[in-house]
Amino acid sequence: MNTTIEMMPSYVQEKWWVPEGSGGTEALDASTGEVLGRVSTEGLDLSAAVHYGRTTGQAELGKLTLHQRALKLRELATYLNGRREELYEISARTGATRGDSMVDIDGGIGVLFTYSSKGRRELPNSNVIVDGPLEVLSKDGSFAGEHIYTRIPGVAVQINAFNFPVWGMLEKFAPAFIAGVPTVVKPATPSMELAVAGVRMMVESGILPPGSLQLLSGPARSILDALDYRDMVSFTGSASTANLLRAHPNVAAGGVRFNAETDSLNAAILGPDAVPGTPEFDAFIRSVVTEMTVKAGQKCTAVRRAIVPEQLKPAVIEAIGARLAGRVVVGDPRTEGVTMGALASLDQLSSVRAAVDTMLHSGGTLAWGTLDAPDVGSAGGGAFMSPVLLDWADPDSPAVHTLEAFGPVCGVLGFSMHDGGASEAVRLAALGAGSLVATVCTNDPDFARSVVTGIAGHHGRVLMLNREDARSSTGHGSPVPHLVHGGPGRAGGGEELGGIRSVMHHMQRTAIQGSPNMLTAVTGVWHAGADRVVAGDPEYGGMEGAVHPFRKSLAELRIGDAFASGLRQVTLADITAFAQSTGDTFYAHTDPVAAQKNPFFPGIVAHGYLLVSWAAGLFVEPAPGPVLANYGLENLRFLTPVAPGDSIRVTLTAKQISPRVTDDYGEVCWDTVLHNQNGDIVASYDVLTLVEKENTLYP
Incomplete structure (x- = not known):
C-alpha cells in the first residue's frame, strides 16, 4: 500500500504542476481499493492555460501545414506504440483486462495512425481548405465567391469520461491537432493515472509543438469562464453534466462551440x-x-x-x-x-x-x-x-x-x-x-x-x-x-470522429468573395480568370520560347504557370480508327443516321476519350524531366460535341501545388480546358501529376 499519497500533476504552459497541500479527490485501484493518488486543480490558473493555448499553441501549430501536422501524428503514434506495455500496466489498475486495454490503448494509437494517413491523403498541404466549387457572381467573371475552412483561433477543451482514458483523449486530440487547434485535456478522476501517463509520454516524445497539449488533473468546470466564441468544448459523459455545461453563459450565449457525447440506450x-x-x-x-x-x-x-x-x-x-x-x-x-x-x-x-x-x-x-x-x-x-x-x-x-x-x-x-x-x-x-x-x-x-x-x-x-x-x-x-x-437526442446531439469531418469541427467555414486573383492569393488554388504565365502558341496567349511548365520542378513551378496548344483537326477517319481500335462502337461515333436522331449530337461525333487522349498529346512535354507520372484525372465534363472537321486545342494551368513532406516529389493539379475552333469549351477537367521537388533525375 502507498504510505505517501501523491498528487497527480497537471501539465500547463510546458510545465508539470502539482497543487500545494494534501486535499483533492482520491483515485483508487478499481480492483483493490488502494489509493493511487489525489487529484486537484486548486490554485491552478485555468485562464492562463487557455491564454497560453490561444497564443503560444496557436502560433507554434500555425508554423506547420496540415500535412506536417498529420505527419507528426504518425510519429507520435509510432512512439506510443513502443511504450504500450507501460500503459497496459497502469490500465489494469482501472479494472481493465488486457483485452479492454487493447481497445483503449491500441485503439487510441490506431486513431492517430488513421488521422495521419487521411490528413495527408485527403487534405491540401496548406492551412486553407477550399469547400465546394467556385460561384461566379458577375457576368464577366471578375467577381466570384467560394467557401474556405480555416482553424478556429482558440483552444479545444476536451472533458472526458472514465471508461476510455487513452482512446477518448486521442480521438479528440488527433483531429484538433491536424486542424491546428491546441488541446486542453480534462480526464475523469477514476482513470486519471492512465491519462496522466499518456500525456507524459506524449510530452516526453518531444514531437509536439509547445502549447499544443495541456492537461488538467482535477476539477475544471470553471475553465468555461475563460472560454469564448473562439474556443470549442468536446464533452463525453452523462447527459446531466452535459446539460449543466450547456447552460453555462459562455456556451448558451457566448458562442463557445459545444460537442457532446452522452447517455445512450x-x-x-x-x-x-x-x-x-x-x-x-x-x-x-x-x-x-x-x-x-x-x-x-x-x-x-x-x-x-x-x-x-x-x-x-x-x-x-x-x-x-x-x-x-x-x-x-x-x-x-x-x-x-x-x-x-x-x-x-x-x-x-x-x-x-x-x-x-x-x-x-x-x-x-x-x-x-x-x-x-x-x-x-x-x-x-x-x-x-x-x-x-x-x-x-x-x-x-x-x-x-x-x-x-x-x-x-x-x-x-x-x-x-x-x-x-x-x-x-x-x-x-x-x-x-x-x-x-x-x-x-x-x-x-x-x-x-x-x-x-x-x-x-x-x-x-x-x-x-x-x-x-x-x-x-x-x-x-x-x-x-x-x-x-455521436448521435441525436439523449446521445448528446454531437459528432466526433468521422475522418476529415471531425477536423472540420475545429475549423470555421467562411464565404469569401473577390476577384479571381484575390481568391487565388487567399486559397493557393488558381481560379479561372486569374493571372497566368502562358507558354506555347502565341495565337492563344502563349509566349513562344517560354519554358513549358512540365520542364519545371516544384521549386520552380508557380501557381498560374500555363501552356496553350495550337489547334488539331478531327476527321471522320480519326473517329472510325479510334472506334475500331478501342471497341467503343457506340452508334454516335459510327452510325450517321442514328447519331443524327440523337438530340445531343449533330451527327457522328468524336469520342470524349479520344479528345482527352489527343489533349494529352497537345500539352505533354515528351522529353524526360521533373514530371514523373500522371496519376489521375478528376472532375471530367464533356460540354460541347466535336464533329468531323472541327478542331480542338488545350490550355493547361498549374492549379494547385502540394509538396509531400516525406518525399522528393509532390502533386500538381492542372486545370485543363479543351476549346474548339470557335472558342467554345469542349471539355474541362483536372490532370494530376507527380513532380520532383528539385530537377535531379533528368536535369
Whole structure:
C-alpha cells in the first residue's frame, strides 16, 4: 500500500504542476481499493492555460501545414506504440483486462495512425481548405465567391469520461491537432493515472509543438469562464453534466462551440429470419455478450436493449445466459483466467446496482446474474459485479427506455410480428430517444432496409450484421475513426470522429468573395480568370520560347504557370480508327443516321476519350524531366460535341501545388480546358501529376 499519497500533476504552459497541500479527490485501484493518488486543480490558473493555448499553441501549430501536422501524428503514434506495455500496466489498475486495454490503448494509437494517413491523403498541404466549387457572381467573371475552412483561433477543451482514458483523449486530440487547434485535456478522476501517463509520454516524445497539449488533473468546470466564441468544448459523459455545461453563459450565449457525447440506450435488433442455428443468431448472441462484458459494460456504445422477435425471446435469453456462464470470469484483471474486470470505482458500482434495482421494481425480471457481490477470491475491496440480463415482459416499460445502468447490464425485449415485425422493432428502438449506435442482425435485405431506414434518424451509426461480415465486422461497440461517433437526442446531439469531418469541427467555414486573383492569393488554388504565365502558341496567349511548365520542378513551378496548344483537326477517319481500335462502337461515333436522331449530337461525333487522349498529346512535354507520372484525372465534363472537321486545342494551368513532406516529389493539379475552333469549351477537367521537388533525375 502507498504510505505517501501523491498528487497527480497537471501539465500547463510546458510545465508539470502539482497543487500545494494534501486535499483533492482520491483515485483508487478499481480492483483493490488502494489509493493511487489525489487529484486537484486548486490554485491552478485555468485562464492562463487557455491564454497560453490561444497564443503560444496557436502560433507554434500555425508554423506547420496540415500535412506536417498529420505527419507528426504518425510519429507520435509510432512512439506510443513502443511504450504500450507501460500503459497496459497502469490500465489494469482501472479494472481493465488486457483485452479492454487493447481497445483503449491500441485503439487510441490506431486513431492517430488513421488521422495521419487521411490528413495527408485527403487534405491540401496548406492551412486553407477550399469547400465546394467556385460561384461566379458577375457576368464577366471578375467577381466570384467560394467557401474556405480555416482553424478556429482558440483552444479545444476536451472533458472526458472514465471508461476510455487513452482512446477518448486521442480521438479528440488527433483531429484538433491536424486542424491546428491546441488541446486542453480534462480526464475523469477514476482513470486519471492512465491519462496522466499518456500525456507524459506524449510530452516526453518531444514531437509536439509547445502549447499544443495541456492537461488538467482535477476539477475544471470553471475553465468555461475563460472560454469564448473562439474556443470549442468536446464533452463525453452523462447527459446531466452535459446539460449543466450547456447552460453555462459562455456556451448558451457566448458562442463557445459545444460537442457532446452522452447517455445512450443502444439497441441490438434481431431479425425474424435469424432463428437459432443460423449464423445471424450466433453473431447476435456473441455481440450482446461482448458488449455486456468488455470494459465491464462501461461503454457508451454497449448494447443496453436486445430487441428480438417475441417468439425468439426464450431462445435468446437461454443462449446469452449460456455464453455468459461459459466465458465470464469476474475478478482482478491481473489474475490469470479473469475475463471481466472491475467497474471503475465503488461509486460506479453503487450507481449501477441502484439502476438495476430500480429496473427490477419497474417490470424487469432477473433472467441471468445476480446483484450479490461475486466471489473474486483474494481480490477484496474492488468494484466487482456479475453481468446481469433482464427480461422485460412489457417491451414498452418506460424504465428500460429511459434508465441506463452503465455496467454489465442488458435487457431483452420482444416485438410482435405485426406487418413483418420491422415497424415494431423500429418503434421500440426509437423509444431510446436518440442513441449512438444500433445493430440490425439479419440476412433478410427487406427487413434490414425497413429497420435501418426507420431508425437512422434516431441513431448516429447503424451496424448491419449478417453471415457475410460477422467475422470482419469491427463490432457494435467499436467506433472507427473513419466514421462519425455521436448521435441525436439523449446521445448528446454531437459528432466526433468521422475522418476529415471531425477536423472540420475545429475549423470555421467562411464565404469569401473577390476577384479571381484575390481568391487565388487567399486559397493557393488558381481560379479561372486569374493571372497566368502562358507558354506555347502565341495565337492563344502563349509566349513562344517560354519554358513549358512540365520542364519545371516544384521549386520552380508557380501557381498560374500555363501552356496553350495550337489547334488539331478531327476527321471522320480519326473517329472510325479510334472506334475500331478501342471497341467503343457506340452508334454516335459510327452510325450517321442514328447519331443524327440523337438530340445531343449533330451527327457522328468524336469520342470524349479520344479528345482527352489527343489533349494529352497537345500539352505533354515528351522529353524526360521533373514530371514523373500522371496519376489521375478528376472532375471530367464533356460540354460541347466535336464533329468531323472541327478542331480542338488545350490550355493547361498549374492549379494547385502540394509538396509531400516525406518525399522528393509532390502533386500538381492542372486545370485543363479543351476549346474548339470557335472558342467554345469542349471539355474541362483536372490532370494530376507527380513532380520532383528539385530537377535531379533528368536535369
